[in-house]
Amino acid sequence: MTHSLYSKFILGYLVFGLLGFVFIATFSSRMTRDYLIQSRANTLYDEACLIASSYSTMYQGQPQDLSDASPQLRAVAQFLGAEVMVVNRQGTIIVDSTGGSRVHTVIDNFDPTAIGNRSYSIGRYNSLFAEDVLSVSAPITGNYNTYGYVLIHLPMSQVKDAQNGVLNILYITSFLIFVLSSIILLVFTKTVYLPLRKITVGANEYAAGNLDYRIAVHTHDEMGYLANTLNYMSDELNKMEEYQKNFIANVSHDFRSPLTSIKGYLEAILDGTIPPEMYGKYLSRVISETERLHKLTESMLTLNSLDNRGYLSRSNFDINRVIKDTAASFEGTCDNKNIVFDLTFSDNIQMVYADLGKIQQVLYNLIDNAIKFSHHNSTIYIQASSRYEKIFISVKDTGIGIPKDSLKKIWERFYKTDLSRGKDKRGTGLGLSIVKEIIQAHGENIDVVSTEGVGTEFIFSLPRSTNL
Numbered sequence: 001m002t003h004s005l006y007s008k009f010i011l012g013y014l015v016f017g018l019l020g021f022v023f024i025a026t027f028s029s030r031m032t033r034d035y036l037i038q039s040r041a042n043t044l045y046d047e048a049c050l051i052a053s054s055y056s057t058m059y060q061g062q063p064q065d066l067s068d069a070s071p072q073l074r075a076v077a078q079f080l081g082a083e084v085m086v087v088n089r090q091g092t093i094i095v096d097s098t099g100g101s102r103v104h105t106v107i108d109n110f111d112p113t114a115i116g117n118r119s120y121s122i123g124r125y126n127s128l129f130a131e132d133v134l135s136v137s138a139p140i141t142g143n144y145n146t147y148g149y150v151l152i153h154l155p156m157s158q159v160k161d162a163q164n165g166v167l168n169i170l171y172i173t174s175f176l177i178f179v180l181s182s183i184i185l186l187v188f189t190k191t192v193y194l195p196l197r198k199i200t201v202g203a204n205e206y207a208a209g210n211l212d213y214r215i216a217v218h219t220h221d222e223m224g225y226l227a228n229t230l231n232y233m234s235d236e237l238n239k240m241e242e243y244q245k246n247f248i249a250n251v252s253h254d255f256r257s258p259l260t261s262i263k264g265y266l267e268a269i270l271d272g273t274i275p276p277e278m279y280g281k282y283l284s285r286v287i288s289e290t291e292r293l294h295k296l297t298e299s300m301l302t303l304n305s306l307d308n309r310g311y312l313s314r315s316n317f318d319i320n321r322v323i324k325d326t327a328a329s330f331e332g333t334c335d336n337k338n339i340v341f342d343l344t345f346s347d348n349i350q351m352v353y354a355d356l357g358k359i360q361q362v363l364y365n366l367i368d369n370a371i372k373f374s375h376h377n378s379t380i381y382i383q384a385s386s387r388y389e390k391i392f393i394s395v396k397d398t399g400i401g402i403p404k405d406s407l408k409k410i411w412e413r414f415y416k417t418d419l420s421r422g423k424d425k426r427g428t429g430l431g432l433s434i435v436k437e438i439i440q441a442h443g444e445n446i447d448v449v450s451t452e453g454v455g456t457e458f459i460f461s462l463p464r465s466t467n468l
Helices: 005-059 067-080 156-180 182-207 222-270 276-306 319-328 331-337 356-372 431-441
Strands: 083-088 093-096 121-123 133-142 145-155 314-318 340-345 351-355 379-387 390-397 446-451 455-463
Touching: 005 067, 005 083, 005 133, 005 145, 005 156, 005 182, 067 083, 067 145, 133 156, 145 156, 156 182, 182 222, 222 276, 314 319, 319 340, 319 356, 319 379, 319 390, 331 356, 351 356, 351 455, 356 379, 356 390, 356 431, 356 455, 431 446, 431 455
Parallel strands: 340 379
Antiparallel strands: 083 093, 083 145, 121 133, 133 145, 314 351, 379 390, 390 455, 446 455
16 A cells, blocks of 8 residues: 555654654653742742741740741741741641641651752651642751751642643643644645646656646746656657657658669569560669668668767868868769869868768768759859867858758758759758768757758858867
8 A cells, every 4th residue: 555745744744743742741741840849949948948047036045935926927828829837846836827727736757857968858748738748948046056947838739730831831832833833734735745746647647648748837946847847858758759750751751662663673574574685774773772772771870870979089180181082072973963163271271179980971961962952064162261269161052952941941850852852862861960960969060051043051160179
């Protein structure tokens, strides 16, 4: 059986209240009782000493009748709420604040020193009282002799009543604190529990595949941040799911076309539709289609490797030399369309810090695109110029250009503009995606400027080498 976080918090809250009550009822009760007894005992002892001192001056060294002191003792007893008496050394009560009812009574086993170093005793004072009393004593002395004792007895019921009064205040105060502490419970419910329930419901919806579900938590705290993060995650997963569907559809489409051609040509050869003298022509087409499949597979593998961070192998190299070598590799293709390159460099040597192989691939894809979509007898302009800590490379053609509504889509995988479909028969739609992935992996940017019917220019940056 599982318990929710909220039920655990409620249980902890109730246990806290119960333990608080038990603590007050036990430890606080005992401490309050001890404090009140000590406080009352000190007060009674001071009064007993004061009375004993005044009676000591009355003796003047000679015993006297103290019966005339009863009114004073009654006044003190009434003030203290206690019983005051004077006894002689043998324990016979001489004066009693109760009106003389105990006068001449002899206290059994009277021994004021029996309490030791304590200033008070608790009990029935040698069976003199029917209930427990708090008793203190002070000697009456004169001429270095002890003539008797002043005894003050306070019923313990008064101490108990005072203790109950203090405890009632503690109980009421503790109850109010416990009630006020429920504010913490309310805050927890509103700021933690309810948002957490919404987040839990959202997580279950995402687990069930409902990635369009939105978690409605809009607070500016950790819960709100978590909800926004999960909402963002669901959006990204939704995009990823949509991308995967499109990816599979595009891959299926791009693989199906050449496979269908290959199958058709081979079946035609096997069933004799194509005569033997035409085998060479159609087998060359089969090879062409397999090359297209190979190129598509290589492009997909390249994109897969780009998705893994840390794949770059950076080094310092001359970007001018790489541009020249890459452009030279298109000599045969350029001759067929009578296209020439115009290379412009701001310095003879421009060193960059990047992955040489990946940048060669970027240049190859950009130049290949420029050649594909350029007219016959045209020029492709390639420039490399330094600016601050960057080297900017531009590949510009004067071809058919890119429609305005397609500029933001050209970086998507498998995307081909309508204008390109007639010219780019062998393209995979992955070239520019690979270019952007490589440049972004270097922490740099690539931009495109294009006008339909005028031409297209791609510009990207690379970090200048610091080891010159």
